[in-house]
Amino acid sequence: xxxxxxxxxxxxxxxxxxxxxxxxxxxxxxxxxxxxxxxxxxxxxxxxxxxxxxxxxxxxxxxxxxxxxxxxxxxxxxxxxxxxxxxxxxxxxxxxxxxxxxxxxxxxxxxxxxxxxxxxxxxxxxxxxxxxxxxxxxxxxxxxxxxxxxxxxxxxxxxxxxxxxxxxxxxxxxxxxxxxxxxxxxxxxxxxxxxxxxxxxxxxxxxxxxxxxxxxxxxxxxxxxxxxxxxxxxxxxxxxxxxxxxxxxxxxxxxxxxxxxxxxxxxxxxxxxxxxxxxxxxxxxxxxx
Amino acid sequence: xxxxxxxxxxxxxxxxxxxxxxxxxxxxxxxxxxxxxxxxxxxxxxxxxxxxxxxxxxxxxxxxxxxxxxxxxxxxxxxxxxxxxxxxxxxxxxxxxxxxxxxxxxxxxxxxxxxxxxxxxxxxxxxxxxxxxxxxxxxxxxxxxxxxxxxxxxxxxxxxxxxxxxxxxxxxxxxxxxxxxxxxxxxxxxxxxxxxxxxxxxxxxxxxxxxxxxxxxxxxxxxxxxxxxxxxxxxxxxxxxxxxxxxxxxxxxxxxxxxxxxxxxxxxxxxxxxxxxxxxxxxxxxxxxxxxxxxxxxxxxxxxxxxxxxxxxxxxxxxxxxxxxxxxxxxxxxxxxxxxxxxxxxxxxxxxxxxxxxxxxxxxxxxxxxxxxxxxxxxxxxxxxxxxxxxxxxxxxxx
Numbered sequence: 001x002x003x004x005x006x007x008x009x010x011x012x013x014x015x016x017x018x019x020x021x022x023x024x025x026x027x028x029x030x031x032x033x034x035x036x037x038x039x040x041x042x043x044x045x046x047x048x049x050x051x052x053x054x055x056x057x058x059x060x061x062x063x064x065x066x067x068x069x070x071x072x073x074x075x076x077x078x079x080x081x082x083x084x085x086x087x088x089x090x091x092x093x094x095x096x097x098x099x100x101x102x103x104x105x106x107x108x109x110x111x112x113x114x115x116x117x118x119x120x121x122x123x124x125x126x127x128x129x130x131x132x133x134x135x136x137x138x139x140x141x142x143x144x145x146x147x148x149x150x151x152x153x154x155x156x157x158x159x160x161x162x163x164x165x166x167x168x169x170x171x172x173x174x175x176x177x178x179x180x181x182x183x184x185x186x187x188x189x190x191x192x193x194x195x196x197x198x199x200x201x202x203x204x205x206x207x208x209x210x211x212x213x214x215x216x217x218x219x220x221x222x223x224x225x226x227x228x229x230x231x232x233x234x235x236x237x238x239x240x241x242x243x244x245x246x247x248x249x250x251x252x253x254x255x256x257x258x259x260x261x262x263x264x265x266x267x268x269x270x271x272x273x274x275x276x277x278x279x280x281x282x283x284x285x286x287x288x289x
Numbered sequence: 290x291x292x293x294x295x296x297x298x299x300x301x302x303x304x305x306x307x308x309x310x311x312x313x314x315x316x317x318x319x320x321x322x323x324x325x326x327x328x329x330x331x332x333x334x335x336x337x338x339x340x341x342x343x344x345x346x347x348x349x350x351x352x353x354x355x356x357x358x359x360x361x362x363x364x365x366x367x368x369x370x371x372x373x374x375x376x377x378x379x380x381x382x383x384x385x386x387x388x389x390x391x392x393x394x395x396x397x398x399x400x401x402x403x404x405x406x407x408x409x410x411x412x413x414x415x416x417x418x419x420x421x422x423x424x425x426x427x428x429x430x431x432x433x434x435x436x437x438x439x440x441x442x443x444x445x446x447x448x449x450x451x452x453x454x455x456x457x458x459x460x461x462x463x464x465x466x467x468x469x470x471x472x473x474x475x476x477x478x479x480x481x482x483x484x485x486x487x488x489x490x491x492x493x494x495x496x497x498x499x500x501x502x503x504x505x506x507x508x509x510x511x512x513x514x515x516x517x518x519x520x521x522x523x524x525x526x527x528x529x530x531x532x533x534x535x536x537x538x539x540x541x542x543x544x545x546x547x548x549x550x551x552x553x554x555x556x557x558x559x560x561x562x563x564x565x566x567x568x569x570x571x572x573x574x575x576x577x578x579x580x581x582x583x584x585x586x587x588x589x590x591x592x593x594x595x596x597x598x599x600x601x602x603x604x605x606x607x608x609x610x611x612x613x614x615x616x617x618x619x620x621x622x623x624x625x626x627x628x629x630x631x632x633x634x635x636x637x638x639x640x641x642x643x644x645x646x647x648x649x650x651x652x653x654x655x656x657x658x659x660x661x662x663x664x665x666x667x668x669x670x671x672x673x674x675x676x677x678x679x680x681x682x683x684x685x686x687x688x
Contacts (some may be wrong), residue, residue, distance in 0.1 A: 261488055
């Protein structure tokens with residue numbers, strides 16, 4: 001009995017790690033600059049396809065993952081300067097429309113370049129096998145996801161809590177006006193953070209390709225999941241998105257294990273309940289209260 | 290002067306219109322080129338172009354005049370039956386098509402039932418695999434397959450080869466239910482036992498928890514039915530990752546291991562047994578022709594699948610029908626031409642059921658192996674000229 005409980009728990013956590021990696025950038029975009037970025041999934045998708053291309057052409061997997069993050073980050077920087085900056089003042093409807101449009105365009109471009117079939121990222125052999133974790137075998141890949149996610153979460157936490165950049169970011173999220181008043185260049189801060197967020201999304205798309213399959217409609221298919229993580233966690237809250245990602249990952253996996261037919265409904269029912277209980281998110285930043 | 294100009298223009302336009310209707314027979318192909326089902330459109334189109342490049346796109350009618358068969362392609366964009374219906378209406382009203390074709394999903398085909406009857410346009414169904422479809426309109430003929438037809442030989446084969454306990458996991462949509470129902474029925478009838486079953490959300494790619502349950506149930510084999518594409522790739526990955534293969538649980542399936550998708554899998558898929566109506570490595574002359582032409586026109590990456598053979602055969606049937614009956618025959622006359630037709634398809638010998646207008650074909654049991662460093666399906670069994678079992682279980686009240 002306990003062995004499968006641990007398995008389900010690990011499955012949920014590993015899924016949650018990917019959701020967190022990809023969503024953390026979105027929570028900053030929505031919480032800090034209040035932009036509804038429905039194209040966020042496209043950056044994860046681009047990262048995934050870059051990693052897929054590199055590994056399929058013989059490249060090392062870790063290099064591919066770094067390339068994925070870099071490509072997504074660079075594209076994020078270009079997009080921010082050219083497309084997103086004029087959006088800040090335009091209002092939510094314009095943002096929704098434009099970013100959905102970007103997602104569609106990215107999907108079309110990916111279809112044109114890579115074709116409509118699922119696009120695999122070739123993981124190193126030792127990641128595709130189960131390994132012995134003491135009392136049973138468990139996929140190495142999932143343990144890898146948990147490890148990477150935990151390390152990145154820890155690094156983000158240290159940066160947020162311990163660095164000037166982190167302090168400035170938290171200040172800007174909590175009260176952008178006051179932050180500007182004390183001399184923090186909020187726009188430059190946001191550009192840098194947007195790039196990092198897109199880079200993390202690209203990384204998540206690349207290493208998470210075994211959980212969230214790469215296909216041209218990835219951007220729109222999974223954006224709902226990322227939005228759910230951000231909203232349930234609290235817009236602008238890193239801790240919130242971590243907790244929400246873990247919670248949703250576990251609820252989803254538990255649902256699939258115990259009530260297979262109702263599993264997708266279970267997840268959204270949980271979201272419904274969580275938002276009724278905490279409409280501003282599980283761990284909202286101060287600016288929300 | 291103006292009157293002369295008017296007569297000249299009028300003559301040109303009139304002759305244009307006359308020649309357009311006499312010399313070109315238009316076929317409207319509705320399939321998805323974008324969205325979740327984007328692979329169907331291009332697979333259909335490549336096979337049609339290959340057929341017409343090899344066999345010509347012009348046939349001589351009974352009046353001796355040449356008629357070009359021209360396909361007009363429309364993207365259903367994976368947007369559902371309403372879109373398919375709208376495209377069909379457009380094709381009939383504005384493009385004056387004589388035939389409709391394509392239709393990868395059953396809902397698209399079902400949506401065209403009324404239109405086909407009203408406009409009296411034959412519809413050559415090149416995939417939609419729900420059994421009852423051909424009963425929905427006398428203008429429907431199917432050249433692809435039905436799910437029960439593909440699935441039903443696998444159960445008896447499994448029992449005959451020592452597989453007595455099976456866990457079924459199918460995707461939660463109509464073809465999945467058909468597959469589950471017919472596999473379960475034929476497997477149990479042959480003496481097997483179903484130890485568990487589950488239905489996964491459509492387009493699901495995270496199967497970890499389901500695989501866990503299968504491991505607990507310890508079956509001899511796992512039977513899967515997942516849409517081709519990322520769900521089936523993810524399913525087989527999870528089957529291996531979760532240690533089911535290592536635990537000795539065999540994998541049984543259907544269209545998931547088509548050669549088109551095998552490059553997405555690792556060698557772990559070797560040994561998977563599936564039942565399908567088309568094995569890509571067969572040596573039928575028509576198949577060798579199809580493969581060679583596809584390679585010539587579209588390069589090494591062009592691999593035929595069930596969409597390709599259906600489109601190939603559909604094109605052949607349409608061209609032969611126009612050659613026999615001319616370009617302006619009544620829709621039902623074309624359908625009557627198709628009834629009872631026996632021919633050699635790239636998949637093997639095929640017959641169009643004269644009563645049901647559905648396809649009767651061999652079903653092949655095949656296994657994934659590695660040949661010359663490539664993953665391929667190899668035939669290990671065959672059941673001849675299988676009729677759609679659903680139709681046999683549900684005889685028509687009237688036709």
